[in-house]
Amino acid sequence: MTFLIRSRLLATFISLFTLGSVLLLSSPSSWAQHRDNSQKFIQNFGNVLVSIVDSPISVSEKKQKLIPLVQQNVDINTIGRYCLGRYWKVATVKQKTRYLKLFHQFLMNAITDKLGDYRGVSFTIGKITQNANDDTVETTITRLQHPPVTMQWVVSYTSGSPKIVDVIGEGASLRLTQRSDYSAFIAHHDGNIDTLLSAIQKQIDQHARAASDD
Amino acid sequence: MLLLRRIFFRKIYFLALILSIGSVAGCSAIKAPVPKDPDALADYKATNDPYEPLNRKTFNLTMKFDKYALKPMAKAYRWAVPHVVRNSLGNMITTMYEPSVFFNDVAAGKPRRAGDIFARWCINLTIGLGGLIDVAKMLGFRHHANDAGLTLANWGIPSGPYLFLPMGPSSFRDGAGYAIDQAFSPWNYVPRGYGLISFNWAYNSFAMIHGRSEHLGEIDALEQDALDPYATIRSAYQQQRKAQAAAIRNDHRATVPAWYHH
Numbered sequence: 161m162t163f164l165i166r167s168r169l170l171a172t173f174i175s176l177f178t179l180g181s182v183l184l185l186s187s188p189s190s191w192a193q194h195r196d197n198s199q200k201f202i203q204n205f206g207n208v209l210v211s212i213v214d215s216p217i218s219v220s221e222k223k224q225k226l227i228p229l230v231q232q233n234v235d236i237n238t239i240g241r242y243c244l245g246r247y248w249k250v251a252t253v254k255q256k257t258r259y260l261k262l263f264h265q266f267l268m269n270a271i272t273d274k275l276g277d278y279r280g281v282s283f284t285i286g287k288i289t290q291n292a293n294d295d296t297v298e299t300t301i302t303r304l305q306h307p308p309v310t311m312q313w314v315v316s317y318t319s320g321s322p323k324i325v326d327v328i329g330e331g332a333s334l335r336l337t338q339r340s341d342y343s344a345f346i347a348h349h350d351g352n353i354d355t356l357l358s359a360i361q362k363q364i365d366q367h368a369r370a371a372s373d374d
Numbered sequence: 375m376l377l378l379r380r381i382f383f384r385k386i387y388f389l390a391l392i393l394s395i396g397s398v399a400g401c402s403a404i405k406a407p408v409p410k411d412p413d414a415l416a417d418y419k420a421t422n423d424p425y426e427p428l429n430r431k432t433f434n435l436t437m438k439f440d441k442y443a444l445k446p447m448a449k450a451y452r453w454a455v456p457h458v459v460r461n462s463l464g465n466m467i468t469t470m471y472e473p474s475v476f477f478n479d480v481a482a483g484k485p486r487r488a489g490d491i492f493a494r495w496c497i498n499l500t501i502g503l504g505g506l507i508d509v510a511k512m513l514g515f516r517h518h519a520n521d522a523g524l525t526l527a528n529w530g531i532p533s534g535p536y537l538f539l540p541m542g543p544s545s546f547r548d549g550a551g552y553a554i555d556q557a558f559s560p561w562n563y564v565p566r567g568y569g570l571i572s573f574n575w576a577y578n579s580f581a582m583i584h585g586r587s588e589h590l591g592e593i594d595a596l597e598q599d600a601l602d603p604y605a606t607i608r609s610a611y612q613q614q615r616k617a618q619a620a621a622i623r624n625d626h627r628a629t630v631p632a633w634y635h636h
Contacts, residue, residue: 246413331617344605
């Protein structure tokens with residue numbers, strides 16, 4: 161009987177040990193695989209982005225092409241949730257739905273507005289670092305008559321496929337800065353989330369008016 | 375005589391009373407109340423801005439000055455002066471700040487960075503015609519920013535609370551750093567009476583207008599996109615300073631430039 165228990169224990173140890181060593185051995189290669197994925201992902205995203213921006217089509221056509229690219233590669237919902245910070249917990253379901261819808265539009269406007277800035281851009285991929293749940297891919301962006309700029313792209317795999325969840329330019333994270341903006345705004349309006357929603361709506365309306373004036 | 379003295383002392387007491395009431399009232403307008411809600415408290419700690427009410431006042435005044443004076447001047451300057459000339463003047467301003475960058479590189483214990491700046495200073499002031507042409511950059515000595523605030527940061531001194539000063543976002547540490555940098559700038563030691571003081575004033579004002587003209591688009595975009603520009607600037611500034619200090623700390627390049635080995 162004791163022999164049986166012992167042998168079982170031994171078997172458990174052995175299997176645990178093998179499992180551990182397999183995990184240990186496989187982790188560097190899986191990290192390498194992960195890193196390659198992140199690199200390829202940003203490389204492809206950047207290539208498509210540059211090809212759209214540099215193509216000889218009108219600005220409105222470029223915007224139309226850009227929308228699916230961004231929706232496919234940027235996790236706008238996750239970013240939106242992050243940006244609402246501590247107020248996400250207290251928002252009602254209705255507020256959350258409306259907020260995410262507005263945030264989608266706001267972010268798309270912010271990205272498509274910068275279309276002109278990306279003309280004649282080329283980029284190289286640098287260091288890739290692994291964090292808890294995501295990878296940070298460093299890129300050096302060169303534009304004519306501009307000094308090279310270093311930008312980091314945070315790629316998350318939590319949704320199952322690689323998605324951009326943050327952009328860090330000159331040391332400042334875009335989503336963290338946005339969260340500070342929203343948090344301060346809500347805090348200065350007595351914690352009322354609806355004031356934020358109407359402020360974002362106002363921004364979107366102004367943007368639409370400016371676009372129709374052009 | 376005695377009466378006069380009494381009146382005098384009464385006046386002094388009255389003045390002291392007004393001052394103390396003023397400072398107490400001032401305090402409540404200077405310091406933000408510490409929130410009790412744990413989530414709000416976490417936010418309060420993360421923003422590191424206990425003097426927010428005072429900072430916001432300074433920020434609003436600065437933005438007003440910007441709107442009615444600095445921005446129009448910067449726009450006019452950009453309109454009137456061709457790009458090439460503006461570029462050269464920008465190079466000159468960069469060169470004039472180089473001594474304090476050099477001292478800070480030395481203080482940070484980064485000989486490679488200090489050497490780059492020293493080479494830039496020597497090359498640009500001579501071949502670069504007093505700093506107007508950035509010849510050093512063409513030779514591979516790129517400019518980098520450094521200031522005493524960053525040096526103090528790398529010496530392990532915490533930033534202290536956030537401050538918005540009339541010259542822009544800062545902190546207790548970076549404000550002290552600004553004072554140190556001024557002390558290290560040779561332009562503040564020019565002898566009086568040679569018209570150099572007025573040169574200094576002109577130069578500082580010009581540097582301000584030039585600096586503003588370089589960021590016309592960015593600040594417009596910020597005012598348009600941010601719902602609370604004060605909070606956005608505060609967050610971006612705090613993150614950026616951390617990144618700048620880390621970049622200096624992690625610069626382990628060899629002292630000898632790469633071309634030396636070829």
